[in-house]
Amino acid sequence: MSAFLQVLRVNTKKEFIEMKRYLPNTLSLLATFYIIFLALFFGIQVVGDPAEASSNTQYIIVNYVFWYFAMMTLQSTGGAITMEAMRGTLEQLYMSPVSAWRILLARVFGMVAIHLSIMIVLIFSSMLTTGEWLHLNVGAIIPILLLTIISMIGVSFIIAGISVIFKQVDAFLQILQFILMAFAFVPLSVAPYLVFAPFVKGVDMMRHVMIHGYTLGDFTWVDYSWLVGNGIFYAIVGVIVYRSCERLAMNKGLLGHY
Amino acid sequence: METIIEVEGIRKGYKKRKSKEEFIAVDDISFSVRKGEIVGLLGPNGAGKTTTIKSICGLLVPDQGSIKINGYDSVKERNKALRHISAVLEGNRNVYWRLSVEENLEYFSGNRGMRKKESKERIDQLLELFRLEDKRSEIVNNLSRGMQQKLAIAVALMANTDVILLDEPTLGLDVETSYEVRSLLKHIAEQEGKTIIISTHDMAVVQDLCKRTVIINSGKVIADENVQHLLKLFETSAYEIQLKETLTEEQLTKLHHQFPIFNLHDLTLEVSLEHEEAIYQIMNILSLNQTGIETINRTQVNFEQVFRRLVKEEAVS
Numbered sequence: 001m002s003a004f005l006q007v008l009r010v011n012t013k014k015e016f017i018e019m020k021r022y023l024p025n026t027l028s029l030l031a032t033f034y035i036i037f038l039a040l041f042f043g044i045q046v047v048g049d050p051a052e053a054s055s056n057t058q059y060i061i062v063n064y065v066f067w068y069f070a071m072m073t074l075q076s077t078g079g080a081i082t083m084e085a086m087r088g089t090l091e092q093l094y095m096s097p098v099s100a101w102r103i104l105l106a107r108v109f110g111m112v113a114i115h116l117s118i119m120i121v122l123i124f125s126s127m128l129t130t131g132e133w134l135h136l137n138v139g140a141i142i143p144i145l146l147l148t149i150i151s152m153i154g155v156s157f158i159i160a161g162i163s164v165i166f167k168q169v170d171a172f173l174q175i176l177q178f179i180l181m182a183f184a185f186v187p188l189s190v191a192p193y194l195v196f197a198p199f200v201k202g203v204d205m206m207r208h209v210m211i212h213g214y215t216l217g218d219f220t221w222v223d224y225s226w227l228v229g230n231g232i233f234y235a236i237v238g239v240i241v242y243r244s245c246e247r248l249a250m251n252k253g254l255l256g257h258y
Numbered sequence: 259m260e261t262i263i264e265v266e267g268i269r270k271g272y273k274k275r276k277s278k279e280e281f282i283a284v285d286d287i288s289f290s291v292r293k294g295e296i297v298g299l300l301g302p303n304g305a306g307k308t309t310t311i312k313s314i315c316g317l318l319v320p321d322q323g324s325i326k327i328n329g330y331d332s333v334k335e336r337n338k339a340l341r342h343i344s345a346v347l348e349g350n351r352n353v354y355w356r357l358s359v360e361e362n363l364e365y366f367s368g369n370r371g372m373r374k375k376e377s378k379e380r381i382d383q384l385l386e387l388f389r390l391e392d393k394r395s396e397i398v399n400n401l402s403r404g405m406q407q408k409l410a411i412a413v414a415l416m417a418n419t420d421v422i423l424l425d426e427p428t429l430g431l432d433v434e435t436s437y438e439v440r441s442l443l444k445h446i447a448e449q450e451g452k453t454i455i456i457s458t459h460d461m462a463v464v465q466d467l468c469k470r471t472v473i474i475n476s477g478k479v480i481a482d483e484n485v486q487h488l489l490k491l492f493e494t495s496a497y498e499i500q501l502k503e504t505l506t507e508e509q510l511t512k513l514h515h516q517f518p519i520f521n522l523h524d525l526t527l528e529v530s531l532e533h534e535e536a537i538y539q540i541m542n543i544l545s546l547n548q549t550g551i552e553t554i555n556r557t558q559v560n561f562e563q564v565f566r567r568l569v570k571e572e573a574v575s
Contacts, residue, residue, distance in 0.1 A: 003371030010368030014357065021356050021397075088351025091317055092413075096369045097340040103369055250319045253272060253312065 003098050008106040015110035030118055033068050037126055040064060054132060058211045061126045061134060066203045067184035069119045073152040074180065075173050076111040077104050077160035085167050094255055101242055104160055108153050135213040143216065144209065147231045148202025154234030155198045161245030165254055198234045201226045262342070262420055262453050263291040263314065268323035270309050283309040285477040286323070291455060293420065296447050298468035298485070299457040302569055306477040307457050311425055314455070315345050328420060344414040345423035349430070350406035352413065355399040359390055359409055362398060367416040377416065384412045388442065404435030411439070415446065421453045422446070428460050440466055461562035465489075473568055481568050488564050496557045497537065499527040502550030512543045528557070530567050 019026050037060075044056050081104075084090035094100050127133055159176075163169050183200050187207065194200045205223060208214040249255050268287050271280040284306040291297050301307045312318040314325055316332045316339060325332040330339035346352055353362045360381060367377040385391045388408045398406055407427070414422050427443065428436040444467060446452050456463060464471055464485060471488065473481040481488070504525065505513070513520055516539055521528040531537060537554075544551065557563075 002373075006368045006371050006373060009374070010365045014354075014361070014365050017361060018356060087354070088348040089354060091312075091315070091345075091347050092352050092366065093369065094317055095315055095340060095343075095345060096371075097337045098369065098371050099337065247319075250317065253270075253309070253318050255312075255317050 004102055004106065007096075007098050007103055008109060011103065011106040012110035012113065015107065015114055019114055026118075030121065033122060034125060037061075037064050037122070038129065041126075041130055055211070057130045057132045058134060059207070061123065061130065061132065062207050062210050063185045063203070065119050065122050065126070066199075066206065067181055068122060069115055070152055070180045070184055070199060070203075071177055072115040072118075073108070073112055073149065074156045074159055074176065076115075077108055077156045078163040078169055078173065080104070080107055080111075081160055081163040082167055082169060091255055100246060101157070101239060104157070104242075105153070108156060112149060112153075134210040137209055137213070137215060140209045140214065140216050141206065144202055144205050144227065147227050148199045148206070150231035151198040151202065151234035154231070154236070154238030157235075157238030157242040161242035164242075164245050164249045165252075195226055195230075198230065201230050260293045261290045262293045262328055263455070264324075264326040265289050265310070265314065266324050266326075268310070268313055268320040268325060270306075270313065270318065270320050282477050284313075284320075284474070287474065287477070287479055288323075289472045289479060289482050291421075291453055293453055294447070294451050295470060296443070296454045296456065296468050298464040298471040299455055299474070300459075300464065300471055300565060301474035305474045307474055308425070310474065311345075311347070311423060311455075311457055315343065315347070315423060316340055342419050343421040343423060344417045344419045345425070346410045346414045346427060347423075347425045349426060350403060350410055352410045353398055353406065356397065358395050358397055359385070359401070360394045362409060362413060363416055366413045370417045372417070380416055380418065384415055387445070388412050402435075404431050404438070407431060407435070407439060408442070411442070415450075415452075419452075421455065423455045423457075425457045426459070427456060428458065428463055436460070436463075443467055461560065461565055464565075465561040473565065475569050485561065488568075489561065496528070496530050496563065497540075498555045498557045499529070499540070499544075500552035500554075501525040501527060501544070502552055503547075505544075505549060506547050509543050509546055509549065512546070513540075516543070525552075530563075 040060055041057060044060060045053065048056050081090065084093060093103055096103060123134070159169070159173075162172070183194065183197050184203055186194060186200075188195055188200065188204045201223070205214075205219060205227060208218070266288050268284055269282070270284050271282045273279070274281055287306070287310060299307055299310065309318060313320050314327070314332065316336045319333050325339075327339040328342040330342070332339045354365065357365065363381045363384065364374075364377055367380065368374075372380075385394055388411070390405065390408060390412070393401060393405060398409065401409070407430075411422075411424070411427065414424075424443070428439055431439060440463060443454060443456075447454050447467075454467075456468060458464065468485050471481065471483060471485050472479055502525070505522070505527075510522075513522075517529055517531075517536075520530070527540075529540065531540075
């Protein structure tokens with residue numbers, strides 16, 4: 001545990017240092033997402049039903065920021081592996097006596113912290129722009145968000161596993177953006193089977209909290225079971241898939257190849 | 259001396275993409291390294307060095323055989339084995355170019371589970387040893403290649419492991435920096451008692467640093483000898499003959515037939531003889547066409563010649 005804490009310390013620090021060193025890149029990422037949001041918002045104003053404009057805007061804010069957050073979290077480990085292989089540092093990570101999946105987990109925590117901060121900026125700038133204020137019940141948001149993040153991290157490990165073997169996964173990550181968009185934008189009331197998909201239940205519950213003002217007590221045990229079960233399932237599957245891919249890469253001599 | 263690395267009968271094959279044929283990169287390689295030794299792992303390109311190195315580092319799982327680092331199996335007890343070994347595999351590409359010197363050292367030591375206080379002390383020691391104190395806060399991208407290379411070695415030393423594996427530690431360095439890196443490695447081995455395995459094509463590094471060398475060719479160990487012993491073995495029999503005229507086809511054929519390992523550039527014939535009397539056989543071949551001899555010198559053998567001869571002999575056999 002102590003070794004993992006050190007790994008967590010240095011990886012979080014590294015993520016923040018790199019974010020600071022690549023500040024123009026971080027700011028332009030934020031600006032891009034904000035501009036896309038504006039386009040969505042004004043589009044809804046033009047083509048949407050004026051009677052439902054307020055509710056539509058609130059849906060867009062929540063769906064959009066979770067789409068951003070899911071995309072960043074899911075792509076972070078895969079992107080990190082591709083980048084490390086390109087730089088020549090990947091093999092150094094695999095030479096640590098602390099397993100590589102723990103190093104990647106620590107890396108994800110650092111990235112999640114950064115993207116959560118960006119997500120908060122995005123939420124507030126969206127609310128300021130639209131004048132629509134969401135229910136920011138921190139006591140309800142934090143536990144649901146944490147459980148939602150677990151399933152996101154699980155999927156990010158599946159992507160990391162694929163990246164360890166194939167390295168060049170950019171095209172796949174681009175396609176993934178649209179799949180994630182469906183997961184973030186389509187409510188469970190429209191497509192109930194999406195409850196099996198990663199993080200969809202969590203986003204749905206977040207919508208209830210942030211738009212309809214739900215508290216933790218307003219959800220049933222079935223809701224929580226789906227949320228927790230989904231998180232645990234994807235976390236376990238993610239680590240298993242990643243470790244299998246890692247073993248395959250070690251057998252085939254693919255670590256470090258780009 | 260205690261054995262720290264034991265490579266026993268490792269074999270690794272890869273399937274070729276198109277033909278699906280198996281290409282054997284290493285075939286039944288065995289050797290051991292004792293604590294405190296500096297061993298050179300040599301071989302021409304494609305000989306199986308990288309496969310061997312990556313297997314020792316736990317980055318590649320051999321199809322057969324085993325590797326033990328300080329008694330721990332590199333596959334079954336991978337994490338325990340990795341506590342005793344660190345490596346520089348891609349030279350200056352092994353460090354993060356956007357981080358500073360100190361940030362790199364702290365990052366890699368933390369990744370191995372080292373505490374902040376402990377790593378700070380080691381960073382100070384290593385920066386002093388590598389004369390990088392004034393570059394502590396410098397971004398790696400702004401350093402010279404030599405400094406980046408020194409940093410990569412310092413990163414490997416941060417963990418204070420018993421074994422350090424260096425793949426081409428002097429590649430691309432100028433003469434001065436290469437000498438500095440060699441001196442540093444010598445110092446590390448002597449003062450810190452580290453076991454160092456160096457894979458290199460730079461024979462000066464081997465001659466200067468290594469006590470022993472393991473030479474691999476076509477996936478097999480063709481020599482596992484003390485460097486000085488190899489040099490002595492080859493010293494007595496190397497000749498350089500300066501000719502007055504070029505050799506005829508007939509003479510060349512006879513040379514090839516009787517002395518498979520020789521070099522001829524312009525009018526200089528370099529030949530290694532198994533016994534001194536063989537020089538008369540050379541004279542006989544030269545007399546076939548009355549080829550004049552300018553000079554005959556017994557040459558000082560360097561390790562590059564030894565290496566080339568061993569590899570050629572292996573190819574011929």
